[in-house]
Amino acid sequence: MNKSLRCNRPHSSPDTWPFSDPPTLAVITTREVLSRAASILLAAHEPDGSWTFLDRDDWTQDDLVMICFEHIFEIEPELHPLLLRLPTGRALARDAPGGAWSALSWPPMTT
Numbered sequence: 001m002n003k004s005l006r007c008n009r010p011h012s013s014p015d016t017w018p019f020s021d022p023p024t025l026a027v028i029t030t031r032e033v034l035s036r037a038a039s040i041l042l043a044a045h046e047p048d049g050s051w052t053f054l055d056r057d058d059w060t061q062d063d064l065v066m067i068c069f070e071h072i073f074e075i076e077p078e079l080h081p082l083l084l085r086l087p088t089g090r091a092l093a094r095d096a097p098g099g100a101w102s103a104l105s106w107p108p109m110t111t
């Protein structure tokens with residue numbers, strides 16, 4: 001965790017970047033989100049401090065890719081202000097692209 005990616009794309013200066021995690025922090029998403037074939041429906045701040053951005057539940061390991069934290073907001077800008085207030089062990093989820101985000105405990109309690 002807390003690994004930065006080698007990435008040649010532009011990133012915000014640390015002076016203007018509001019998150020405690022750096023803009024180049026490696027976060028997990030799916031190929032579909034990265035290619036914009038699907039929208040993020042779950043944004044999770046894992047208990048260990050890492051971040052996960054998924055478009056569906058039935059992903060497999062082969063679907064997952066690592067990208068810079070900052071590039072998530074190029075894909076889904078509306079998450080930016082919301083994630084500033086999202087502590088570890090919490091997630092934001094929505095039912096469909098464009099829907100309202102709701103907060104939940106993460107990982108979800110299983111009974």
Ligand SMILES: [Zn+2]
Pocket residue numbers: 007008009010011024068071
């Ligand atoms: Zn990058």
